[in-house]
Amino acid sequence: MKELAVRVGGQAGDGIASIGESIARSFSRMGLHVFGLNAYQSVIRGGHVWYHARASEGKVHCQGDTADILYALDRQTVDVHASILRPGGTVIFDPEKFPLAPTDVSSEIHLLPVPTLEIARKYTSQSILQNAAGIGATAFLAGIPIDVIHQVLTDSFGRKAGDVVTWNIGASTDGYRFAETKGPIHPKAIAKKDPPKLLMTGNQAIALGAAAAGCKFLVQYPMTPATSIMHWLAAHSRALGIVVKQSEDELASINMAIGASYAGVRTMTASSGGGFALMTEGLGMAGMAEVPVVVVDAARAGPSTGLPTKTEQGDLNLLLGAGQGEWPRAILAPSDPVEAYNLTVAAFDLAERFQTPVLVLTDFHLAEAMEGVDREEINFNIPIPSLFTVEPDSHRYRRYLDTESGVSPRAFPGQPGLNHIALSDEHDEYGGDVSDIRAGIPAAIAVRKKMMEKRMRKLKGLAKEVPPPVLEGPPDAPLTFVAWGSPVGAVRDAMAILQEKGKATNLLRFPTLYPLDPDVVRSMFARTRKTLLVEGNFSGQFAHLLRAETGIEFPHKFLKYDGEPFYPHQIVARAQEVL
Amino acid sequence: MAESVVAPIASHSATQLPIVGKSEVRPTWCPGCGDYSVVASIEMALKRLKIPSKDVVIVSGIGCSSNLPHFLSSYGFHGLHGRTIPVAEGVRWGNHGLTVIGTGGDGDGFGIGVGHLIHAMRRNVKLTYVTMDNQVYGLTTGQASPTSRMGQKTKSTPTGVIENPLDPVSLALASGATYVARGFSGDVKHLTDLVANGIQHKGFAFVDVFSPCVxxxxxxxxxxxxxxxxxxxxxxxxxxxxxxxxxxxLEWGDKIPIGLFYSVDKPTYEDLEQVLAAGPLAYQPSGLKGREKLLDEFV
Structure with a gap:
C-alpha cells in the first residue's frame, strides 16, 4: 500500500495549520485516504507547532510514524522532526530564513532550498505569502497536481478581498515551478484517484451527528478541545434552525440544556474535563428529574488545567462517577470521525428513549485530528420521532409512573392537562416532593426505594441497547489488543505492521464504556489468548472498570500519559514484548 | 427540512383553559412566613392576566422559598441551588410561547447563583424573576446571606456580619435588567401589581421582595x-x-423605597435570536434528511 506523509513546522502564528490543511485537503480531493494531525500549544503566537498530513491509497487510521517531506519554516523544525524522515525524504526550507547544510541532516535526506520570501516579495510586502510558495514546492514534491492545490487555495482565500487569491495562486505556482526545475517528484507520491473524499475532525462529525439526530439547542462554554463543535454549529445555526448559545459557564450550560430539554427540545452541551467537572451536579439532576441530555467530554491531558492542547483518556473515572448519588447513564466512546457521527446519533436516541443523560467521551486527538471519510459513510436519513406522545388531559397524569423499563410517559409544558413538577428532590410518581415533610415516614421510605429502583432499572435496558464491543481481525489470533476511543486508530495501523511481520493479532474495542453487559464481555474474552490493553491514561481506568464488571484481569498494559497520541511503532514494540 | 415535529393540539379553546390556581399541595413554610404573600401575588397576577396554566412554567432552585412551584397548578421545575436562572432561560428558549417565572431566595439568587443572574439580565431574556429576599439562609437554619446587613448576628456570624451586603436592585440596574422592582410581603396588592406588570413586561423583569423570615x-x-x-x-x-x-x-435606613424603580423597552434575547423567528423551538422541524449538500464543505 503506497503512502506518503508531509510534515510542516514553525512557530504559532506562522500559519502552519493552514499550510498543513491545504496539503491534507489536496490529498483528500485526489481521492486518497488522509489523516491530518495539528500539534500546537496553548499560545496564539510563538512556540513550536507542526502539522502532519499522511496520505495513502488505502485506509490509514492515525498519523503514522514517519514523514517523507518536511517543510521547515524555522530551524527548530529541522532539529525536532528531521529524524522521522524516511530514507529518500526531503527537507524544504528557505535559506534566507536560516542556513541548512547537507551535513545537518542524515545522508539519506535531500535538501530543497526554495526562495519563498523572494517569491513572496514579487507580489506583496506581506511575508505570510511565503507560505503559498512553500505550499507550491511541497505540492510538487508530493505529487499534487497544480490545479488541485490552486483550487484548495482559492477555496480557502476566496472570501478575502482584493489580490489575496491572485497572489496565493501566483506564489504557489512559482514555488511549484521552482521545485520542478530542481528535481523529480518524490518516488512515494501517489497518483490522483477519484472521487474526492471528505475530510473532517471528530468534533465536526459530532456537530453533524447532533444536527442529524434532531438537536435544536447547543449550549457551550469555550474550552479546548471541545470548542470547534460550537464553531461548526454556530456557523450553520440559521441555515439549520439550531439555537447555539455560548453560556457564561458550564454550570449554566448543563442547566440551560436541561431547561430546554424539559421544554421539548433535543439538546446537547460539550466541554473538556474541566467544564465537565462543573456540570456534574446538573447531570445528576438530569438523572433525577429524568431529562434527556447529550453531553460531550473532549478530554485533554489533566489533571486540572493540565496540557490544554494535548491528548489523554484520563476522564473516564470522572464520567463514571459524575454527580453525587447514583443515577443511570451511558458512556459512548467513538474511535474515529465516522463513529463519532454514528455514536452521537445513538446518544440522542438513547438519551431520549431512556430519559437520562448520555455522555460521549472523546479526546483531543479525535476531536481535532482530520480524517478521510467516504460520503456514503455519513447517513442523514435518521428517523426523528415526535416527542409529544402523551394524550393531553390524561387522567391524573403521572410524570414519574413506575414502569417495568423504568421509563415513564413524558409530557411537556404547553400540553393541557399534563401539568406537573419536574424536580431534583426525591419525588413520587406525580412529581410530588418527598424530601421535606414526608421524608422518613414509612410511606415515603417506600416511595424513595421504589423510585430509586425505577430509575436504576434503566441501566438494564441501556446495557442491551448500547453498541456492543467489536472484535476486529482473526478471531483466534495469539494476541488481542483491548482499546477504546482514539488509540484504536494507532492499534489498527500497528496490527497491519505486525501482519506484515507475519504476526497475527486482533482487536477487541469498546464503543460503549458503560453500561456493559458482563456476560457479553466475558463471552468475547473467552476466546482470546494473550491480551494487551492500550489506554491513554496513567492508571488504566478502563482496565479497572472491566475488572470490576467482569473479573477479567489485564496483566499486560500499554498506558500512555505523556500528552502525545499513540504511534503505531510504539504499539508494535510493546506487542512484540508481550508475544 | 426533513422530519417535522407535530405541535400538541389543545383540546380546549383558549377561553376554556384552566388558569393557574392553588395546587393540592399546601405550602410548607413556617406560619407567618413572608413567602405566603409571594405565592399569593403570583397566583393573583396570573389570574388577572388569564394565562392558561398549561403555558406557565415556574422554575425554582433550592431553599425554603424554592418550594413555591409545588403550591401552584402550573408546570414547574424545582432544580438545583443557584441554578434557577439557567434552567428558566433554557425553558424559555426551548419554547418561547411559554410564560416563565423564576422564583427563589436571596441565597439562591444572589449567593451561589449570582453569576447567572447578571448574565440573564444583560441578555434581556423575557423572564420574570421573583426573589423572596429574607436576608438570611432559612432552610439551613439561619446563616448569613449576601443581603444580610453589616453587624447582623447569625449562626455563621456569631459576632456579626463583617462584609457589605449586596444590593439586588442596584445590581439589577447595573446588569441591564429592563424592569426592576421591589415589593414587600406586607403589601400583597402592591406586590401583585409589580408581579403582573413584570410578567407582561417584554424582557427581564426582576422583582426583589422583602419577604421576612419569622x-x-x-x-x-x-x-x-x-x-x-x-x-x-x-x-x-x-x-x-x-x-x-x-x-x-441606594436608599436604606429610615426610609426604604418599594415599587417600580426602572422600566425600559428594549429587544429581548428571543427577539434577536433569529432561529426563534420561525416559532417555538420545540415545534420546529429538525434533522438533516435531504440536506446532503452540507457535506460539500468537507471536500
Missing part, C-alpha cells in the same frame, strides 16, 4: 419594613430615569 431573622421583620417602606409611585419617581433609579436603590 424564624431566623429577628432584625428585618414585618414591623421593620412596615415602619420604613414608602412607595416610589407616591414619591414622584420617574421609572424611565436610570440615574434616578440608581439614586433610589
Amino acid at each position: 424564624t431566623y431573622n429577628k432584625v428585618n421583620t414585618f414591623d421593620f419594613f412596615r415602619q420604613r417602606v414608602y412607595k416610589l409611585e407616591n414619591a414622584g419617581h420617574d421609572p424611565s430615569d436610570l440615574g434616578a433609579a440608581f439614586q433610589r436603590s
